[in-house]
Amino acid sequence: MTKRxxxxxxxxxGCRTCELACSLTHQENKKPGRSRIYxxxxxxxxxxxxxxxxCDDPACVKSCLVDALRLNEELGYIELLQERCIxxxxxxxxxxxxxxxxxxxQEIIVKxxxxxxxxxxxxxxxxKALEYK
Amino acid sequence: xxxxxNGRWYEAREGEMVLDVLRREGIDVPALCAHExxxxxxxxxxxxxxxxxxxxxxxxGNVTSCLYPVEDKLIVQTHTEDIIELRKTVxxxxxxxxxxxxxxxxxxxxxxxxxxxxxxxxxxxxxxMCGLCTRVCTQMGFNAISVAGRGYGREIATPLKEAxxxxxxxxxxxxxxxxxxxxxxxxxxxxxxxxxxxxLVKCKQCGKALITREFADYLIExxxxxxxxxxICDDCKRSGTARDFKKLVHWEEKEEAxxxxxx
Ligand code: SF4
Ligand code: SF4
Ligand code: SF4
Ligand code: SF4
Ligand code: FES
Numbered sequence: 001m002t003k004r005x006x007x008x009x010x011x012x013x014g015c016r017t018c019e020l021a022c023s024l025t026h027q028e029n030k031k032p033g034r035s036r037i038y039x040x041x042x043x044x045x046x047x048x049x050x051x052x053x054x055c056d057d058p059a060c061v062k063s064c065l066v067d068a069l070r071l072n073e074e075l076g077y078i079e080l081l082q083e084r085c086i087x088x089x090x091x092x093x094x095x096x097x098x099x100x101x102x103x104x105x106q107e108i109i110v111k112x113x114x115x116x117x118x119x120x121x122x123x124x125x126x127x128k129a130l131e132y133k
Numbered sequence: 134x135x136x137x138x139n140g141r142w143y144e145a146r147e148g149e150m151v152l153d154v155l156r157r158e159g160i161d162v163p164a165l166c167a168h169e170x171x172x173x174x175x176x177x178x179x180x181x182x183x184x185x186x187x188x189x190x191x192x193x194g195n196v197t198s199c200l201y202p203v204e205d206k207l208i209v210q211t212h213t214e215d216i217i218e219l220r221k222t223v224x225x226x227x228x229x230x231x232x233x234x235x236x237x238x239x240x241x242x243x244x245x246x247x248x249x250x251x252x253x254x255x256x257x258x259x260x261x262m263c264g265l266c267t268r269v270c271t272q273m274g275f276n277a278i279s280v281a282g283r284g285y286g287r288e289i290a291t292p293l294k295e296a297x298x299x300x301x302x303x304x305x306x307x308x309x310x311x312x313x314x315x316x317x318x319x320x321x322x323x324x325x326x327x328x329x330x331x332x333l334v335k336c337k338q339c340g341k342a343l344i345t346r347e348f349a350d351y352l353i354e355x356x357x358x359x360x361x362x363x364x365i366c367d368d369c370k371r372s373g374t375a376r377d378f379k380k381l382v383h384w385e386e387k388e389e390a391x392x393x394x395x396x
Contacts, residue, residue, distance in 0.1 A: 009378060010386035040375035046384065048375035062356045065273040066170040066305075083156070084169040086269055086305045090352060093334070093343040096362050098370030 002076040003132050005054070005114060005122070011129035012047040014039050018121035018130060025120040026110065034103035036112040037121050037130075049130060051121070052099040052112035054078055060111070063094035077114045085109055134205035139212070151198035151209060152180050162211050163220065163240055165311045166263035167199040171272050175200045176263050178223050179240075183210040195219065217244070225249050227261055234259040234312045259314040260289060266306035266315060274355070275299050278306065278327065289315075296329035302345040336366035343367070 019035040026033030037051035054077050061069045061078060068084035069091060071077075080091075080100075087109055091100040100111045114132070122130040136145045138160060145154045150173060155162050164180035167173055175197045184201065185193040185208045195216060198209075210216070224241040229251035231237045237259075241247070262280070266289055270277050277300035281290035291297035302324050307315045317326035322333040322342050333342035334349050349363040365373065 008386065009382045010384050038371060040372055042375050042379040046379065046382075048378045048382070050371050050375050050378075059358050059362060062358055063352050065356075066269070068170065081169070086168075086170050087308045088273075088303045088305050088348075089343050090303070090348065092367050093349065093363055094352060094358050095367065096359075096370060097374045098365075098367035098372075101367060 003117075005051075005119060006131045006133070007049055007051075008129050008131075009042075009046070009048040011127045012039055012049055013127055013129075014041060014045075014047040015126065017124050017126060018049060021120040021124040022112075025115055028106050028108075031105060033106060034101055034110055036099070036101065036110060049121075050097065050099065052078065052095075053097055054112075054114075059094040059096055060091035060100050063090040065090065075114060075117045078111065079113060080109065080111050082108060134203065136203055136205075136207040136209060138209045145203040145207075147203075149203055151182060151184070151196075151201045151203055151207070154203060155180075155182075155198060155209075155211065160211060162198065164199055165240075165261060166265060168265055168269070168309055170309070171265065171268040173199040174264055174268065177227075177261065179220055181216055181219050183213045183216055184208065220244055221246060226251065229253050230257065231259050231261055231312060232257055234261070234314075236312045237261065259312040260310075261312055261314075262287060262289075263311060265309045265311065269305045269309045270300075273303065273305055274351075275301055275303070277301075291327050297327050300327055300329055301347040301351050302326055302329070302331035303348045334363055336369055337364050338369040339366060341366040341368065 016039060018037050018039065022035040022037050023032040037049055039047040039049040042048050058078050066084055066086055068081045070079055072079040092102055092109060100109060103110045119132045122132040134145050135142045136154060143154055143158055152164055152167055162180055162182065166177040167180065178197060180198045181195050182198045183193055183195050186206060221244050224244050224246050227237050228241045228246060228249035232249065232253040264280065267279050277297040278289055278291055280287060282288055304317060307317050317324060322335055324331040324333055324345055331345040331347055334344060334346050335342050343366060352358050353360045
């Protein structure tokens with residue numbers, strides 16, 4: 001069975017280690033990439049980490065007119081084929097959760113790829129608010 | 134299957150072109166008219182390589198790698214003397230066509246050409262006629278621009294050279310153009326491209342704009358995406374998602390976990 005990415009916001013302490021881990025894992029030309037995960041403050045000492053939900057009926061995939069987004073069946077995530085993407089931003093505008101992102105620095109569109117099966121955010125999260133199992 | 138490139142063996146997949154393997158393996162071969170979003174076209178001829186095969190009885194030939202499908206045990210050379218000469222000729226011509234293009238100047242100088250030996254085009258623009266813009270526009274289903282005119286006067290243009298009725302202002306053509314020839318301008322929430330003006334959809338919460346109204350409407354009508362998805366920008370949608378989840382979270386878990394740790 002494919003593993004699942006579990007988010008338990010109650011355990012999140014807002015340390016933003018996940019953001020850093022994500023950013024460093026997605027380096028390009030020796031520059032850190034934009035993080036694909038964001039712990040968002042929702043109250044006093046309360047955070048909800050938000051990343052792509054890998055939807056069953058993904059609006060991003062439907063919005064991409066050049067088929068640069070597709071389900072990676074083996075690893076169970078929505079994959080963005082960078083070489084195909086023409087940066088039209090349709091998916092950024094269409095994702096109902098705001099999880100297809102513009103990396104201004106690298107001038108590309110990015111989204112969570114579950115680190116192709118070994119999510120760095122989950123590995124480095126000190127409280128197990130993020131797990132992949 | 135495996136193919137040999139410059140003496141080393143690489144994995145290749147059924148149905149892909151030689152250029153796909155070259156790009157994946159980071160082997161430096163110039164290719165200006167190929168992009169994965171569109172079908173290959175074979176227009177620029179820079180991606181030429183030499184091919185042969187042990188079963189071909191010594192036959193060798195030069196082909197455009199963007200149009201040549203891989204086959205098992207194909208043997209490829211990317212920088213033979215002939216190939217380098219061919220690329221120089223192409224670059225020499227391109228430099229005459231687009232003498233002011235920094236991309237063409239850079240590529241040409243990598244092949245040792247700093248000035249063209251032909252007469253440079255007068256009033257030259259930076260279009261190399263690779264057709265990537267028209268192909269991507271067609272691929273996306275808009276067909277707003279095409280090649281107009283013939284021979285020397287050929288150019289990329291809108292129908293009747295007027296503001297194109299089928300354009301949605303998605304900028305795919307701008308982003309794909311290898312020589313940054315196509316101009317557009319965003320002023321506030323108005324976009325101008327190909328002589329036509331578009332309104333950008335403004336986020337109802339913060340005002341940030343991502344795509345044009347026309348592009349959003351196309352996606353709503355043809356791609357079955359709920360209209361309200363486009364009302365709010367990605368930043369505000371992430372915050373909204375977090376607030377929605379807040380209601381579902383069992384926040385007591387936090388104290389329990391902390392107790393576990395301190396125990
Ligand atoms: S930005 Fe890239 S991935 Fe997103 S819809 Fe456009 S082409 Fe597809
Ligand atoms: S690393 Fe874990 S605890 Fe820290 S912000 Fe991210 S999800 Fe929260
Ligand atoms: S901006 Fe207009 S012309 Fe350019 S690709 Fe989009 S629809 Fe076609
Ligand atoms: S405008 Fe750019 S993409 Fe279009 S044909 Fe010219 S060089 Fe190619
Ligand atoms: S990339 Fe092959 S001919 Fe242009």
